[in-house]
Amino acid sequence: MTENNAGPDSGPFTEIKMKKELITRSSEETLMFGEKFGRDLKKGDVVALTGDLGAGKTIIAKGIAMGMDIIDDITSPTFTLMEIYDGHIPLYHFDLYRIENESELDLLYFEEYWENGGISVIEWADRAGSRLPDNTIRINIEYIDENSRRIVIERPDN
Numbered sequence: 477m478t479e480n481n482a483g484p485d486s487g488p489f490t491e492i493k494m495k496k497e498l499i500t501r502s503s504e505e506t507l508m509f510g511e512k513f514g515r516d517l518k519k520g521d522v523v524a525l526t527g528d529l530g531a532g533k534t535i536i537a538k539g540i541a542m543g544m545d546i547i548d549d550i551t552s553p554t555f556t557l558m559e560i561y562d563g564h565i566p567l568y569h570f571d572l573y574r575i576e577n578e579s580e581l582d583l584l585y586f587e588e589y590w591e592n593g594g595i596s597v598i599e600w601a602d603r604a605g606s607r608l609p610d611n612t613i614r615i616n617i618e619y620i621d622e623n624s625r626r627i628v629i630e631r632p633d634n
Contacts, residue, residue: 494630494631494632494633495628495629495630495631496628496629496631497626497627497628497629498626498627498629499620499624499625499626499627500532500624500625500627501623501624502623502624503532503535503623506532506535506536506539506617506625506627507535507536507538507539507542508539509536509539509627510535510536510537510538510539510540510542510543511539511540511542511543512539512543513536513539513540513543513615513629514539514540514541514542514543514544515543515544516543517540517543517544517565517595518565518595519565519593519594519595520590520591520593520594520595521595521596521611521613522590522595522596522598522608522609522611522612522613523540523595523596523597523598523612523613523615524598524601524602524604524608524612524613524614524615525537525597525598525599525600525601525615525617526600526601526602526614526615526616526617527616527617527618527619528617528618528619530619531617531618531619531625532617532625533552533599533600533617534550534551534552534599536615536617536627537550537552537569537597537599538550540567540595540597541561541563541567541569544563544564544565544567544595545563545564546561546562546563546567548561548562550569552571552573552599553569553570553571555574557570557571557572557574557575557584558570558571558584558586558589560594565593565594565595566592566593566594566595567594567595567597568586568589568590568592568594568595568596568597569597569599570584570586570596570597570598570599571598571599571600572598572599572600572601572603572604573599573600573603575600575603575604578603578604578605578606578607581604581605581607586598586604586607587607587609590609601614610632611632612632613629613630613631613632614629614630614631615627615628615629615630616628616630
């Protein structure tokens with residue numbers, strides 16, 4: 477994995493976000509990134525995963541679960557929209573791929589989950605519109621080639 481850290485702007489009225497970029501060269505490295513990332517998450521964290529189909533969102537979600545010591549087989553909840561995995565901190569795994577408009581989220585009540593002391597991981601988070609909390613950690617996965625991915629992590633500075 478190669479990393480590039482970009483610091484925040486120093487202007488007095490600039491919204492500060494911490495941004496980090498890395499390249500993984502295999503699905504195993506992408507999984508290892510997710511596992512390491514998952515170890516550092518805390519109760520109440522919301523992780524928004526975005527990227528094209530097949531970019532590696534579910535692989536990162538699996539890694540996050542591994543980092544949280546969750547031993548269940550993590551699959552993308554495309555048809556159920558959400559799965560809950562028990563661990564020392566619960567993992568709420570959402571997949572919004574099938575959401576066509578923001579009003580469909582009213583039936584999911586997914587905002588309530590990030591207030592329940594667990595960690596929320598949301599695949600296809602761009603479909604959540606403006607519903608994600610301000611403290612959301614955003615991860616975008618870009619397809620470089622068959623094996624390599626550019627992963628950009630954006631954290632609010634809080």
